[in-house]
Amino acid sequence: MEFALAAANHLQPVADALVYINTSKVHPFWFPFPWAPTLHAARVSMIFHTNARRSPAQLSWGTHIIGYLIMCWGGSLLSHFLLGLPPPMLYSFDPSITYISVHLFITSIFYLFPDLLYAPVMDTILWPLDALLRTNAVTATLGLLYLPGVHAEYQNSPLTHMIIGAIASAGGGLSAATLGSWTPNWSLSTPPVLRPGAGWSGTLDVWGGALVALIYSSTTGHPAFSSLRRYVTLILSSPYLSMAWKPHADSDFPPLSTLQAKSLATAVLGIFFAARVVNTHWLIPVNVVVPSTSGSGVKKSSKKKAEKMQ
Template identity: 50%
Template structure:
């Protein structure tokens, strides 16, 4: 399974849309998905948005995570020195806006999120791995990052969370899909969000940790052996794998970058699938079950009444 996931990730990360639009598939898909989410939120605004607000708010939601990640590490964000992201994201946003202006009924978040959650997982994987890769020697700017950041697991978790949720968090805090921007409580801390409403945040951190452990990054070198050395975990592991369990073998555990990225994508796919179910469908299915149970109870009561009349 990892091979097919890795092949898909490699494809969207290396193939360009078209010679006339020479941008990679992955950021283009990201631009389109953010545009859909932004438009769905903007529709709820009581006051129509001006075009400058509509464009700027979308860009904040698209780039907030990458911008904050680079600034935290003391690196220049790409959107401040390259025209490429501007052309790519603005073009996609305008095209997607035009599409849904002709077919507004198609912009239905539950349906779109359900249909596209595997794709969302792949795109988000590229975003998170792209962010935390700044802490790996393969990054061209690796030597510019403070070694304290590179060696700290906490930094990896923060960068993972920012890369995954930074844009939505900043946009939600500022209300960039409304006509009047202003500071408010970040979505992470709002009542009612729940564990799945905040999946973008903790999911990014979990994925960063999984990637770091799989890549045997120095920041996570002792995490897995220490975890498996805990008495309870050690007992369970030895019970399940008595012939193969050896905590010290995990010190040499290491995936190559392609395998680690595919593993992260699988984890993210599970998270996105569970979020879609819990946010969009679980309550509806519960209501359907309640209605069905109510009908069954009413039917059973009617049968009992008929049987009583016969007696």
């Protein structure tokens, strides 16, 4: 807790950004919706268009819109259904207005300027925003656990917290990729995270969401993670570690505020997102020489690009 508190105190810009995207509206009259869902809608639209360009045939407007919404809302729908709660997009028009209007705007931009859609540059520029939006989605979904209609078993289970984090983070991308929602003909397939060669970067959206849930719930002092905090304190108080560094007892430090915990989780996830961008787009593939029966070596790239997910 001491390290978490020290780190959180240096993340005020991240905290300010989180407050801004959740409390400020794009425009009080013309588009009176918060920045958080608007930016999420725009970022998912970019990724959806990147995948749709690889489609062998053109998508119908119905396939295009519904496939995009699956990618946007898959995690939220699955999380609400798991907890037995009604998803907002099934009783409010606001999510549909926000996401569809933003998607149509982004679609028109890429139609007029198709060269703007270049994934390596966009991912490199926007990875801090990706970490911010992903953490915001996970922590907002974890807030559902405090609602009266949620079973106490879910509220007090660290496993449930981490499952919810993984679903909120990767549910939309996994649903879209499993269905192939950016193609004209949908069909069930193996989720990308279970395919050979996914690796750490291909599964980051899943375990990264679980990690955000772990950091957020444990540092805010949720009772579900009291055992974890106790074990960490015991480990840091062991003779081998205490000779180099004398840790304070967890009781000496109050739990982090929700905003501090969000900022810390955003920073940690951002490090992994930055590493994924470098690994996916900018590392030079290693060429290995494969023996050939003709006596000359055949070079094959050993690096595989991980499939993108939101």
